[in-house]
Amino acid sequence: MPAADKPSASWPGPARVRRARLYSGLVLFVFVATHLLNHALGLISLQAMEAGRWLFIAVWRNPVGSTLLFGALLLHLSLALWSIYLRRHLRMPIWQAMQLVLGLLIPTVLVHHAVFTRAAWSVYGYQDSYTMLVLLFWQLRPDLGLWQSALVLVAWAHGCIGIHYWLRLRPWYRLVAMELYTVAIMLPVMALLGFAQAGRYVSVLAQDPQWLRNLLADAQAPDAAGLATLTAWRDGIWMALAALLLLTLLARALRQWRESARSVRIHYPNAQVVTVPRGFTVLEASHQAGIAHASVCGGRGRCSTCRVRVHAPDGSLPAASEAETRVLARVGAGPHVRLACQLRPTHDLRVTPLIPPSVPPAMSWSQGHLMAGEERELCVLFADLRGFTRLSEHRLPYDVVFL
Ligand code: FES
Structure with missing residues (x-):
């Protein structure tokens, strides 16, 4: 293997980033799932909901949780940015x-909910x-209830898509997909019901x-000044998130402008040639060219x-990362x-895609029969x-065969 093709171990590599995104997403998914389960207890009684909330809080409102x-x-x-x-x-x-x-929509509603429940509880003792x-x-x-219901559906759908893919x-x-789909649909429905x-x-x-008087007294809701403070926090967080998104898009535009000065040509079978700025992956080049x-x-x-x-x-390709090398080894890919x-x-380089574009997900780990072919003398x-x-x-x- 040429020196340039040795696995790179840069940190944080794309695989580590993806893993961190997956694990953090799983924590959030479990949080949303337990929230929905807690809502669904309303089908039994309000008392069951409150009892479930006690457990929910014990898990998520301690220092570790x-x-x-x-x-x-x-x-x-x-990582999304x-x-x-x-x-x-x-x-x-x-x-x-x-x-x-869906992922970008979540913070818009989540921030409001988190500030007026969690932050209000921490700062003002709001029950x-x-x-x-x-x-x-x-x-x-x-109207707020509708927003919260939308948040539940958006966050759940975002998580389910991530987990499915x-x-x-x-x-x-495939063996358990139907059961998982059922849970994915039934849990938010039961929560809303x-x-x-x-x-x-x-x-x-x-x-x-x-x-009503007893409930409001027990809730210890923040007074007008407290509500104004919470509103200012919410608006501040919203603006900070919008600024972060804007900065990300600006940085991306700047990088694209710098990369556009240098381009590479990728030759595909059937004499197709795609010219893209340096920094594109081959897959991005394919998508870009349709x-x-x-x-x-x-x-x-x-x-x-x-x-x-x-x-x-030889030596003109960037090194494969550890994760890429591992995936290629898993499918027995050749040199x-x-x-x-x-x-x-x-x-500039020439590439030949090896898998038909219509490959079903279940066959993606296949080692042999999906190969489009190999060169032999x-x-x-x-x-x-x-x-x-x-x-x-x-x-x-029949007679020809026995000639
Ligand atoms: S699209 Fe490249 S490994 Fe899945």
């Missing part, structure tokens, strides 16, 4: 676009019990003025379906094979019978 949750949130958000920065173009499969848009929140979202401010490469996934059921119950209780190119994992370096045979002078989604060529002996065509035209196929 809080650090894990907020650490995962910050990490996930930062990082992936936007790295992205060379915005052409992407519909599922990836949906995940990105954000289910009874109080259901009264607020169902009876006093149904993470697991669908596993051979066992539980919330509605609790809302109807609390509406009846709220007709008793004494009950060339169908298998990429089951969406360019995350997991599935190996984007692999290409590369024809380039001169690279993952198109990881290879960012710095010189062969010796061919061609033998013929004189006058064979005329001979065979007047005989049945």
